[in-house]
Amino acid sequence: MISGANWQEGTLGDNLARAGVSRRSFMKFCGTMAAIFAAGTPNVGEAAAQSLTPSAEEIADKLSAVKKPKVAWLQLQECTGCMESVLRSGGTTAEDVVLNLVSMDYNELLMAPSGHAAEKALDDMNAEDHILVVNGSIPTGEHGAYCTIGGKSAEQVLLEAAEKATAILAVGACAVWGSVQAAKPNPTGAKGVDEIIKDKPVINVSGCPPIGEVITATLTYVLTYGKTPEVDAEGRPKFAYDQRIHDSCPRRAHYDAGQFVKTFDDEGARNGWCLYEVGCKGPSTFSPCPIVQWNLKSGWPIGAGHPCIGCTEKDFFDQFTPFYDKLPGIPGIGVESSVNKVGVGLLAATAAGTAVHGGLTLVKELKIRRSNGEEKVLAAFGGVEGKEPPMVDRPSNSPGTQSETASDSKDN
Numbered sequence: 153m154i155s156g157a158n159w160q161e162g163t164l165g166d167n168l169a170r171a172g173v174s175r176r177s178f179m180k181f182c183g184t185m186a187a188i189f190a191a192g193t194p195n196v197g198e199a200a201a202q203s204l205t206p207s208a209e210e211i212a213d214k215l216s217a218v219k220k221p222k223v224a225w226l227q228l229q230e231c232t233g234c235m236e237s238v239l240r241s242g243g244t245t246a247e248d249v250v251l252n253l254v255s256m257d258y259n260e261l262l263m264a265p266s267g268h269a270a271e272k273a274l275d276d277m278n279a280e281d282h283i284l285v286v287n288g289s290i291p292t293g294e295h296g297a298y299c300t301i302g303g304k305s306a307e308q309v310l311l312e313a314a315e316k317a318t319a320i321l322a323v324g325a326c327a328v329w330g331s332v333q334a335a336k337p338n339p340t341g342a343k344g345v346d347e348i349i350k351d352k353p354v355i356n357v358s359g360c361p362p363i364g365e366v367i368t369a370t371l372t373y374v375l376t377y378g379k380t381p382e383v384d385a386e387g388r389p390k391f392a393y394d395q396r397i398h399d400s401c402p403r404r405a406h407y408d409a410g411q412f413v414k415t416f417d418d419e420g421a422r423n424g425w426c427l428y429e430v431g432c433k434g435p436s437t438f439s440p441c442p443i444v445q446w447n448l449k450s451g452w453p454i455g456a457g458h459p460c461i462g463c464t465e466k467d468f469f470d471q472f473t474p475f476y477d478k479l480p481g482i483p484g485i486g487v488e489s490s491v492n493k494v495g496v497g498l499l500a501a502t503a504a505g506t507a508v509h510g511g512l513t514l515v516k517e518l519k520i521r522r523s524n525g526e527e528k529v530l531a532a533f534g535g536v537e538g539k540e541p542p543m544v545d546r547p548s549n550s551p552g553t554q555s556e557t558a559s560d561s562k563d564n
Contacts, residue, residue, distance in 0.1 A: 164375075165216030182215070183208040185376075188369040188444070189391045206376070214376045221375055222282035224274065224313050225259040228306040229299045229333055229342060230288030234324035235261050237361040238368065240447065254283070254375075260301075271302045274313070283374060284317035286310065286345050289330040293341030307348060314349050319374045322346065323367055325360040325463055328387075335469040346387060355380050356387035360463035363444050366392045386466060388438070397434035397460055400442045403427065421457060431476035433462035 168178060186208045227235065256262075258274045265273055288306070291298035296305025304312075314320060322345035325331035333342035346354040357370050370389050373381045381389040398404065406412070407426040414420060414429060428435070437460055445452040454460055461475045462468045472479075 162219070163216055164218045164220075167220075168216075179208055179212055182211040184365060185211050185369050185372045188365065188440075189373065211372070211376050215372070218375055221254050222277060222280060223254040223256045223285060223371075224277045224282050224317075225256060225285045226287065226309060226313055227260045228286065228288030228301075228310065228327070229291050229340065230324065230326045232261055232287075234287045234327075234361040234367070235259075237446075238364040240364065254371075274309075278312050278316060281316050281318050283319045283321070283371070284313050285321045285323055285371070286313075286327045287324050289326040289333045289342035289344060290348050291333070291340035291342050293339065298340040310345065310348055314352065317352065319380055320345065320349060320352055320354045321357055321367075321370055321374075322354050322387075323357045324362060325358055325468065328356040328358045329466050329468075331360060332469050334467070353380055353383075354387060355383060355389060358386070358388055358393070358464040359439065360468075362464075363440065363446060365444050366440065384438075388464075392440050393438045393464065395438065395440070397437045397439055397441055397454070401434055401454060402442065403454065416457070427454060427457075427459040429478050430459055431461075431474070431478060432459035433465075433468075433472050433475075433479055434460045436479060437462040437465055439464040 186206055189206055189211075225235075258270070258277050260270070263270065263273070288299075290296075290306050290310055292307060296307050299306040301309050322328045326333060326342075327345050329344045330338070330342040333340055334344075344356075346356065355370060355374075357367055359366070366389075369392065370381065373389070373391075381391060384390050384393055386393075398407070401407075403424060403426045406424070407428060411423075411425040412420060412429040413425050413427050416430065426432070432454065434454065441452045441460070442454070445455070459476070462472045465471065
């Protein structure tokens with residue numbers, strides 16, 4: 153990791169070269185970012201979509217010209233899982249690119265200094281303009297006694313770090329909505345970052361934890377464009393959270409065919425059938441999990457046979473427990489119309505009928521199916537082993553049309 157002490161004068165491109173990051177690795181990273189950004193291109197027609205979708209070369213050119221961005225990474229009332237998600241995402245991500253793109257002088261989990269030296273590093277960072285990344289909720293009960301750092305409450309630490317922040321990212325369900333700590337009866341008074349910071353926009357990168365590449369992409373967007381990305385009603389970046397898991401799930405055809413897992417060891421489970429009846433919250437959860445996945449696209453919860461628990465949604469622990477109970481009010485074929493009634497702060501009205509397939513540098517193509525049923529390829533990258541099963545989703549205004557896949561997708 154390039155620290156402030158090791159960073160030499162010049163641009164990010166200069167320092168990446170000095171750090172030994174190859175142009176090929178950097179372009180691979182920028183290609184992944186371009187594909188993620190393309191996933192959130194609005195339904196404005198092919199020509200307009202192409203003009204709004206940055207290329208890998210454009211991202212690389214803009215990033216290379218940026219000079220020494222500083223990042224303070226706070227870890228408050230949390231479990232370190234979000235930072236672990238970034239560090240273990242695989243490929244040219246955090247270790248090879250993001251942590252070499254920024255001067256990260258303060259990160260409790262990774263930094264060597266402790267005690268007074270660590271406090272001084274944060275004080276020095278707070279005195280200058282910087283990007284602020286926050287993991288963990290902020291306990292407000294008992295005057296913040298449930299989480300203190302250097303004798304200060306987590307709330308005081310956050311407020312001081314936010315004062316000169318040019319962008320604020322709340323990363324993970326804890327920082328976004330409080331997560332398990334804020335579940336009823338919420339004894340610590342845990343709150344999300346945007347409940348504390350009221351005078352600046354907060355980008356909510358939700359998930360428990362979020363996918364490492366989504367965290368990376370959000371930070372990269374800020375570095376590339378010098379502004380925060382467009383967000384949905386919950387403050388989440390649209391390029392990552394504008395489609396439901398249900399719309400791009402490889403088990404969707406089994407849902408439409410009425411083929412459901414009843415117990416975790418039955419024949420349906422062995423055949424990769426839909427997990428809706430054992431509690432899957434995919435029909436009401438907005439996240440790129442089926443597209444990006446974890447660890448070089450090697451797996452994700454539903455692919456491993458476990459139902460989605462809806463961890464990217466507001467107050468998911470209170471809303472969706474017991475996790476293995478069936479989500480109410482989602483009948484077989486009419487999911488597009490009924491999912492809007494679940495009432496967990498969703499965006500089905502704008503995202504129903506939109507699906508993203510393939511994706512990123514880890515697969516060959518990234519496609520978006522428009523609300524009129526027309527399919528567009530927005531990004532394509534090579535170097536992929538195997539083949540992703542093609543899917544065809546029905547438009548949201550055609551509830552009687554059945555979706556199909558070319559494979560049962562038994563093992564994803």
